[in-house]
Amino acid sequence: MSISLDITQDRKALDRSNIRRVVISSWIGNTIEFYDFLLYGLASALVFGKIFFPTISPLAAMLASFATFGVGFIARPLGGIFFGHMGDTLGRKYTLMITLGGMGVATFLIGCLPTWAQIGVWAPILLVLLRFIQGFLVGGEWGGAMLMVVESAPANRRGLLGAIPQTGGFSGQLLATGIFALITLLPEDQLMSWGWRIPFMLSFALVLVGLYMRRRLDETPVFKAVQQREQLNPTTEPGEKASSPVVEVVRHQWRSILLIMVLRFAESVPFFMATVFAVSYATSQLGVNKQTMLNVVMTTCVLAFPMHAFFGMLSDKVGRRPIYIFGALCAAAMAFPFFWLLESGSFVLMVLGYILLINIAHNSINAVQPAFFTELFGPKVRYSGASIGAQLGAIVAGGFTPFIAKGLTALDHDDWSYVATYVVIAALVAAYAAWRAPETSRRDLTLDH
Template identity: 85%
Template sequence: MPVTPKAVLDKSSIRRVVISSWIGNTIEYYDFLLYGLASALVFSKVFFPNVSPLAAMLASFATFGVGFIARPLGGVFFGHMGDTLGRKITLLITLGGMGVATFLIGCLPSYNSIGIWAPILLVVLRFIQGFLVGGEWGGAMLMVVESAPANRRGLLGSIPQTGGFSGQLLATGVFALVTQLPEDQLLSWGWRIPFMLSVVLVLVGMYMRRRLDETPVFQEVQKQHKTKPNKVEKEESPVVTVVRDQWRSILLIMVLRFAESVPFFMTTVFAVSYATTQLGVDKQTMLNVVMATCVLAFPMHALFGALSDKVGRRPVYIFGALCAAAMAFPFFWLLESGSFVLMVLGYILLINIAHNSINAVQPSFFTELFGPKVRYSGASIGAQLGAIVAGGFTPFIAKGLSAIDHNDWTLVACYVVIAALVAAYAAWRAPETSKRDMTKDTL
């Protein structure tokens, strides 16, 4: 049965859902991307001091990737919870747990204090972070897309997606402040401050999320379940159902993520490290470049999200993927200039135009591929599996490719081009989902 008009949220309720999802996503990515910055600038010296600089940097980036290995596991676990118990309770658990894990990272002793246990504990906490993130993204997006009017799902779904950039903005801004400290103070206690501050943000997010109701779509699913006659047999797990019946959609999402995740983590993690260590660019300058990109991401997401409501998800996604392929080499040419203005231009081309057009469409595009009974599981599993193969090890792969080529970036740019073209082909073959009835099990 379709959702009745009375079940549709009013404007104030939709606004509250969008804002709370944006805040939650901001906190999630603040925690997660803060780790990426620390991996590029600090962790190699704090947790891996007794190896060569290259090995230390690779080890630091590898711990960054560990969080992505855990994400599909979190997607399975919290996807099942979200499809059976509800979106709201699941999101409260993921956000609260994420905050605890991030705070504990800030409390970790260094390698010089407890030896090998320092990097071991770092990897464990990073794994827990990734596990919780695996259930966070899908639920936050569902809260908005399932609550939005059909003709505004692209626009409203794109707004919480900017949480990645507001989180990056906060993480970069706080890190920019602590990097002003003398290096010995930065490495001893300064880097810990941004991680510990996450507690304040988490408390705000928990307060906002506790005030939300379940989405109209999930409420209707619960209503149908309660009135369903002859409920004798135990229902199959949503995870089992979606993997068996819609594995093609899960695989599609994994491939689509290449055009978004590879450029993003290449520019925000690898490029920051490459510019500061190989090109001699000041750390503060690189942090300012990233911050400028984050500010521009807000209007760009709204633009591309609204456009996808007009022309469809596929055309916008294909446009973004082709732009990412075209901008990979110009990005590094502009980065090599060392000019703040030209480096910002490079980030605008690859991130604010190419990446943002893709990122804005993902919430609506990915969730619209699935029916309401398996939507949390399907979107989460697909997105988080894609996060492993497309994003988690991008800094590690990029560092390895540049080392093979004598610290040159050419192979890294080729990697971005290939990833983007593969995703563009997948988007071309994908179904158009913008007209889907979110209460139906099929397109």
């Protein structure tokens, strides 16, 4: 009981400026991480097939390029396990400093890579290796950044404050897309020789800003309370080795991990279909100008900020489950209309399609994930559980979506109907999982579940 009182007092002591610093620093860090990660997705769709896989057919090159995009997702659960253990034992702040710095180095090195024309097969091998490292580090970033905010927020604002740094994925996408939109103005030969490298190398400067912000953060009140409780009432005998948080969460809360994996289908499949596959499909098959598609994506990213705040705030009032179910059903309903609007070639209609699928369906889901996923676990295994579940879900639901979508269109002369059907099924499965999930918005984060 005394620990619960202590944590309540700690939260009251966190004034608005301190909470604001936690939210902003997590948003900046998340922006940088996703700038690095999503930049690769754009390059996969527009550049990498030609410069790293030039000796195979255009279809095979595109599939190979999207496969390297998926490699990063394979590494993410490994990063979730490694950094989840570190975050639950050594602390959130220390772990996040490592993930951010390492991500920046890996992205910078991608910008330095020689191409197939320069070193042959070693070029795609090194590309895959750096992509794997990227994914490994991102696997530990998302869970920690979300925990920093949710564990520091007042109980009645966890949804809203957790949703704000979640927009880092869109600010990162906006930044990556904006820079790519500028470099695509270069002549084709300059774009393919050196222009594509600029966005990757710029990551180094962004990382320095993020590291400065993260260095100023304190550990969360929840993590401090767990440490204090362990000191007062040790759960292990002297000399006895404590069980790993990863082992504990897999042993006792595997259902919550599985739940998160399924829930991610309604968020990841539509997002990566629209922001990676659809960009490539529209430019290569529908004849839409690259700059037009990049502008469409950028418009969607800008609108994501108010939509996340709205849905996050709404989840604090009505709960996480109703918002998640609403978003998943919207994603299922909008899959086919999205492609109809894309086929129009009209900028206005394509923006409308992206607003309906991304800004309403996806954003409502994405906004509640930080609070929802965090609240499913107890404080001693929270970093591990949320990270492992989210990153395992990212493999099956997100990383290979562009690859699967490209393969599905190849089945019937570039027909997109199979892709839309895939989105519908993924969203409906997630809606059912959300319906069966527990409501978590009123849980005490200091207590084990």
